[in-house]
Amino acid sequence: MERLFTLAKIGTVELKNRIVFAPTSLGERGTEFYREIAEGGTGLIILPDVAVQPSMLGAPSLDSERFFPYFRQILEICRENGCEAAPQLFFQEYDLAYVGSLFRQRMSLGGDEVRRKMAENVNGYCDSLTTEQAEEIISRFAVAAGNAQSAGFRIVQIHGDRLLGSFSSALFNHRTDRYGELTAFPAAVVRAVKEAAPDLAIDYKLTVRTEEPALGRGGVLISEVPCFVKALEEAGADSFHVAIANHSNLRDTIPSAGHPLLQGEGCFRHLGEAVLSCSSRPVCLVGKIQHRQFAEELLEQGFAFAGLSRQLIADPRWPEKVREGKENEIRYCTYCNQRCVGGIMKNQPVSCILRESEDRKEK
Numbered sequence: 001m002e003r004l005f006t007l008a009k010i011g012t013v014e015l016k017n018r019i020v021f022a023p024t025s026l027g028e029r030g031t032e033f034y035r036e037i038a039e040g041g042t043g044l045i046i047l048p049d050v051a052v053q054p055s056m057l058g059a060p061s062l063d064s065e066r067f068f069p070y071f072r073q074i075l076e077i078c079r080e081n082g083c084e085a086a087p088q089l090f091f092q093e094y095d096l097a098y099v100g101s102l103f104r105q106r107m108s109l110g111g112d113e114v115r116r117k118m119a120e121n122v123n124g125y126c127d128s129l130t131t132e133q134a135e136e137i138i139s140r141f142a143v144a145a146g147n148a149q150s151a152g153f154r155i156v157q158i159h160g161d162r163l164l165g166s167f168s169s170a171l172f173n174h175r176t177d178r179y180g181e182l183t184a185f186p187a188a189v190v191r192a193v194k195e196a197a198p199d200l201a202i203d204y205k206l207t208v209r210t211e212e213p214a215l216g217r218g219g220v221l222i223s224e225v226p227c228f229v230k231a232l233e234e235a236g237a238d239s240f241h242v243a244i245a246n247h248s249n250l251r252d253t254i255p256s257a258g259h260p261l262l263q264g265e266g267c268f269r270h271l272g273e274a275v276l277s278c279s280s281r282p283v284c285l286v287g288k289i290q291h292r293q294f295a296e297e298l299l300e301q302g303f304a305f306a307g308l309s310r311q312l313i314a315d316p317r318w319p320e321k322v323r324e325g326k327e328n329e330i331r332y333c334t335y336c337n338q339r340c341v342g343g344i345m346k347n348q349p350v351s352c353i354l355r356e357s358e359d360r361k362e363k
């Protein structure tokens with residue numbers, strides 16, 4: 001049975017199909033890009049990295065009502081097309097003044113160096129927080145969730161990497177207070193969001209790491225997945241979005257075609273299966289998903305959603321073309337990472353070489 005275009009639910013929120021635009025920083029506010037994705041038939045768009053505190057460089061955040069007009073515009077664009085949008089709530093776990101100064105020097109330092117220094121700055125952040133500071137951050141998530149609901153969202157994604165990934169990982173979390181228990185901080189965030197905005201559905205980005213081979217540093221070890229899933233479900237998570245853990249380098253979290261270990265379609269499938277085997281909630285898998293047949297196979301296996309990032313950057317009309325049986329017209333991503341990951345590294349808007357070359361031909 002074909003499942004990709006059947007109705008689905010996260011909590012009580014109905015989605016028109018099982019195609020999710022995975023959180024993707026676009027290097028700009030991206031309203032037009034979201035329009036293309038929504039018009040192309042995607043069921044749910046995750047808006048990347050929406051900070052729960054005032055964010056760096058003026059990126060849209062949900063610490064206040066300041067960006068409501070922007071979020072409402074995106075929601076309107078999405079809902080006109082029967083699509084939902086969910087902000088990915090996260091906390092920027094570094095010294096904002098220091099990172100701001102790195103960004104100002106980015107022309108001389110280069111994107112790679114800025115990212116390396118940012119990663120260095122994250123080390124130790126989780127351990128450095130007092131219990132009161134940790135709890136203040138939890139209440140920021142609650143406030144942001146309340147704001148998300150007031151702005152009109154029905155779903156939020158809690159970013160289980162970044163600061164929550166540090167609290168989840170024995171490599172970063174050496175605390176001796178109640179948040180030294182690896183599941184405690186992420187579960188407290190989910191609980192606080194549920195209490196603050198009970199009508200919001202909560203999708204949790206559960207990022208999983210492995211030791212052999214060593215992939216990912218923040219996030220949950222594959223052997224710890226059952227314990228995290230139980231704690232997060234009890235706290236109120238309505239669904240899971242599974243990807244590889246971060247805090248290492250983008251080459252693993254967004255693997256190119258030539259990645260030595262993360263090869264082929266569904267390259268994080270083993271991580272998703274670990275969640276699927278112990279969760280009673282819908283699970284979305286990401287990682288080089290790009291063919292209808294493969295997405296259907298995942299749904300047949302029990303995944304509720306197929307999450308696509310780079311394939312939808314390459315061709316936002318992927319869902320429509322699949323639904324209409326026009327797969328031969330799809331612009332298939334080659335996972336070259338040149339203008340998408342390359343764009344982020346150079347602090348330029350995200351683009352795609354396939355689209356650029358077609359645009360050139362049309363001119």
Ligand SMILES: Cc1cc2nc3c(=O)[nH]c(=O)nc-3n(C[C@H](O)[C@H](O)[C@H](O)COP(=O)(O)O)c2cc1C
Pocket residue numbers: 022023024025026048049088159205243253254255286287288289307308309310311340341344350
């Ligand atoms: C340009 C770009 C930006 C991304 N930004 C984010 C982000 O802000 N937050 C996040 O959780 N994941 C981010 N990701 C990771 C994607 O959500 C996804 O997990 C990853 O790209 C694998 O999926 P894919 O193979 O379909 O691209 C980004 C990916 C790309 C390509």
